[in-house]
Amino acid sequence: MQHQTFSKGVLLIGLASAAISPLHADQPIMNMMPRWDGGYGFQVLAENIHRSDLKQGSEVVGSGFTEDITKLHLQGVYTWDRSIRMTFKLPYITDARREQLGAGGSKDVQHYDGLGDLTIALPLKRYFNLAARSGSWTLAPQLRVPIGEKGDDGYQVPDRVWGTGLSVGYETETYDWFFATSAGFWFFEQPEPAEWSWSLDLGWNARDNMQLLLESDLKWDDDNAFTLATGPALYWRWSDHVHTRIEWKHDVVSKVSTHTPDHGNGDRWSIGIGFVF
Amino acid sequence: MKFFLLTLTILSLAIPSIASARAEFPVATEENRLASAQTLLKGQTNQIAVYTKGLVCSSCGIGLRIHLKKLDQVDTKALDKGITLDAENQLVVVATKPDVAPDLLSIKKAIHKAGYEPTHYYQWAGDSAVLKLFPEEK
Numbered sequence: 001m002q003h004q005t006f007s008k009g010v011l012l013i014g015l016a017s018a019a020i021s022p023l024h025a026d027q028p029i030m031n032m033m034p035r036w037d038g039g040y041g042f043q044v045l046a047e048n049i050h051r052s053d054l055k056q057g058s059e060v061v062g063s064g065f066t067e068d069i070t071k072l073h074l075q076g077v078y079t080w081d082r083s084i085r086m087t088f089k090l091p092y093i094t095d096a097r098r099e100q101l102g103a104g105g106s107k108d109v110q111h112y113d114g115l116g117d118l119t120i121a122l123p124l125k126r127y128f129n130l131a132a133r134s135g136s137w138t139l140a141p142q143l144r145v146p147i148g149e150k151g152d153d154g155y156q157v158p159d160r161v162w163g164t165g166l167s168v169g170y171e172t173e174t175y176d177w178f179f180a181t182s183a184g185f186w187f188f189e190q191p192e193p194a195e196w197s198w199s200l201d202l203g204w205n206a207r208d209n210m211q212l213l214l215e216s217d218l219k220w221d222d223d224n225a226f227t228l229a230t231g232p233a234l235y236w237r238w239s240d241h242v243h244t245r246i247e248w249k250h251d252v253v254s255k256v257s258t259h260t261p262d263h264g265n266g267d268r269w270s271i272g273i274g275f276v277f
Numbered sequence: 278m279k280f281f282l283l284t285l286t287i288l289s290l291a292i293p294s295i296a297s298a299r300a301e302f303p304v305a306t307e308e309n310r311l312a313s314a315q316t317l318l319k320g321q322t323n324q325i326a327v328y329t330k331g332l333v334c335s336s337c338g339i340g341l342r343i344h345l346k347k348l349d350q351v352d353t354k355a356l357d358k359g360i361t362l363d364a365e366n367q368l369v370v371v372a373t374k375p376d377v378a379p380d381l382l383s384i385k386k387a388i389h390k391a392g393y394e395p396t397h398y399y400q401w402a403g404d405s406a407v408l409k410l411f412p413e414e415k
């Protein structure tokens with residue numbers, strides 16, 4: 001009984017937080033810049049995802065059946081004035097490999113490489129400047145353009161369908177601390193399920209040019225998949241124009257679709273360099 | 278490992294609630310700001326220090342440097358290419374070229390374009406820094 005009450009409490013806090021803590025989808029440059037009129041920039045990110053098991057729902061149906069994806073992302077941004085900016089995100093899958101269940105439980109290995117789907121967003125920002133704190137509210141309509149390449153053997157990383165999304169975010173920063181939260185959704189053409197997400201980032205301005213963060217992402221979709229990934233990130237400013245960021249996230253909870261087997265229990269690395277002017 | 282990360286996640290959810298429960302974040306007082314302006318501007322007749330509301334970290338102030346450096350009046354040979362940021366006291370120090378009267382409205386406009394709120398400024402007046410208001414825009 002006590003446990004049930006506690007669980008309901010946690011759920012209510014979670015829902016309440018989600019209701020008041022809208023999303024901030026990752027946006028160039030490094031989720032931060034440029035907030036000045038006429039600012040622009042681009043960044044290149046290298047990302048590696050390793051998923052260690054083949055699952056269906058929460059059950060592991062193929063232990064050790066792995067999936068490894070390596071991507072390069074090219075992303076850019078232009079800020080007209082501080083209230084409106086335009087961004088694009090284009091991934092290129094340099095190498096993807098997955099092991100599927102074959103006849104008699106054998107491993108069938110599939111490969112993919114090629115261009116991913118393009119994402120265009122129009123983040124609308126409302127900044128506030130207080131005596132000891134600055135921050136912004138964000139509303140970002142997004143469009144997914146299916147320019148990804150088709151896989152040869154039934155395995156392809158991009159969805160290759162049109163999608164529309166919306167995210168809402170809030171972020172604030174003091175001399176020492178950074179806090180950001182965001183929530184959003186994506187609706188895709190059939191048969192891709194709709195996706196929902198919520199993220200929460202906490203940062204500490206450890207130095208004048210360095211920020212340490214703990215980031216958590218919740219994601220779920222209409223196929224009953226659910227992921228909670230969390231991990232640290234490090235941001236480093238080399239100069240006004242050159243910025244780097246490295247992050248790692250681990251799937252604390254990984255539940256894939258209940259309809260078809262998919263890979264789960266993942267770890268994700270990302271390292272990037274951004275240039276802003 | 279999962280327990281550790283789950284604990285971190287729960288902490289990350291709890292900390293903002295605790296932080297937001299505080300009445301307010303520590304504010305640089307006007308006295309501290311004036312004291313900092315006295316130190317930064319001591320004897321400098323070609324510099325002003327602008328109280329820039331919202332400037333809380335040097336990384337966020339990149340746009341300030343980008344926009345202010347575009348002004349002809351800024352002396353890029355002084356300070357750090359003409360500008361110094363004191364994020365702790367929310368001050369932007371701007372060096373102007375010798376024998377050029379600072380165009381205060383252009384400085385104010387550049388700071389605003391960078392995404393911040395210029396409130397007032399300090400200038401060296403013989404023996405101390407004094408607080409001054411920006412002129413009215415026509």
